[in-house]
Amino acid sequence: MDAHSRVGPSGSMVLTNARVVTESELFNGTVHIRNGMIADVDRGRSQVPGALDCRASILMPGMVELHTDNLEKHIAPRPGVLWPSIPAVITHDAQIVASGITTVFDAISVGDVVAGSTRLKTLETMVNALQVSKRDRMLRADHFLHLRCEVSHQGALEMFRSLVDQTMLQLVSIMDHSPGQRQFVNLDKYREYYMGKHGISAGEMEEFIRTRQEDSRRYSDRYRKAIAGICRERGIPMASHDDATPEHVDESAGFGMSIAEFPTTLEAAKASHQRGMMVMMGAPNVVRGGSHSGNIAAATLAQEGVLDILSSDYYPASMLDAVFRLARLETNDYDLTRAIATVTAVPARCAGLDDRGSIAAGKRADLVLVSECKQQPVIESVWRAGNRVY
Incomplete structure (x- = not known):
């Protein structure tokens, strides 16, 4: 050709x-x-x-990616290095398209678990760079904004309110990464992840855990309700994040969330389906054969017929690989057509993008x-x- x-x-x-x-x-x-x-x-x-x-x-069809934080790697390619924002967005966009993704929801974190992190410092920079790059037609893929709200962070609600009028905003997810629940029920996995990612020493870790749990008790429930209320008023689609129990799912469904991002247990994934929520799992989970946090494997959800959407999460090329691996598994009913729908038709419908996602x-x-x-x-x-x- x-x-x-x-x-x-x-x-x-x-x-x-x-x-x-x-x-x-x-x-x-x-x-x-x-x-x-x-x-x-x-x-x-x-x-x-x-x-x-x-x-x-x-x-x-071109793939529709609802949740990727890949832009962060191009904004901050090394510790202490911040790259010029427009070139970072253009490079990120090129990687997205080279992975077969034609519509991407750039997941930008509102709040973080570490004070003064690069995510907090570059929040407005990333959002503004995306807006300018899209406005000036510099991008190959179609980009939308997905705000990932870390509700255990003290400033999350204020930051969200400052960004909610962005024209690119099409999806909001609500998450709480505090230790001892949801993604990090296993505290050993929590220690391994944050000590490795942020260089927290073993001596500092126990105080870090205590502080994060206190912040969650102080802010999470209040901020979750407030942000969900704002989204309902404005008609912004919402996703839950790391639901682990039927009670988590009931709360998410009660807030009007239509997508269940990365449920951590089979119980939560099944409950999400029963409540009419589409279950999203990470494509890296499929490629690697399991969760890096020790939670439920995406292949297990496929076996149970409750896997609806795959997202590249932190590795754009994983989506296509995961689709073909999913279709080759003998323990589920996902042929290539159904597997491809998890990265095309289903996420497009969930995002309200009825003009794409299928060949018709x-x-x-x-x-x-x-x-x-x-x-x-x-x-x-x-x-x-x-x-x-x-």
Whole structure:
């Protein structure tokens, strides 16, 4: 395929001899694109002059990523180093597109567990850089803002109120990373994670744990209610985070949350499904074969039929790898079509983006062409709104 193929002068393009993945089936076919939209989907090969031969590679929808903190790595590539924000956003965007993601919700942390952290220092910088980069058409993927509210942080509510009018804001998640509950029921895992990530010494760790638990008691319930109330008033979709018990799930559903991010137990994941919430798990969990925090494995939720969405979380390339691994597991009912829906159609619907996420007439031509080499998926091309961006 021509490495520089784009929509032609007439605004049309034909992709043929592709293994087309729709929401319900996979077949050899042809996709007709006109003015950035999918005009038609046919079975079989097209003889239209100029049609691009996909050589029987898989043609799937562009992936929709609801939760990634990947931008942080480009803003602060090393301890004590802050990179210029616009180049950081552009580099992050290039990595996102190269991973087959055409719509991304950049998850920016509002509050943190460590005072004076880089996350706190760069919050407004990252949000402003995203706004400017999108406004000035510097980006290849379609970017939205996802505010991750750390409700155990003293200043979280005030910071959230200062950002809630951002035009890019399309999703809010509410989280509490204090030790002894949710993600970090296991205090040994908590110590391992924060001592490694933030360089906290063993002597300092017990005081750190005590302080974080006190902050949670002081702020979390009050801030969770306040932020959820603001989101309901404004119609902003909400996600829970690290629910571990049916009581957590009942509270989240009561606040009107529609997505259950990273439930830590099978019990919580099943309860979320029963309450009509879509269950999101990390794609790295699938690729690595389990949770780095020692919680429930995403593959276990797939076996139980309660895995709805995969997110790259901290590693963008994990989404595509996870999809193909999920489809190869023999202990669940996720064939390639259903596995691909966890990163396309389902997250698009949850985010209220009805114009994308599937290959069907009338949908936006966000597409990814994928080949396989020894069971490793390899991205050949990516189109956003019919224009080739990778």
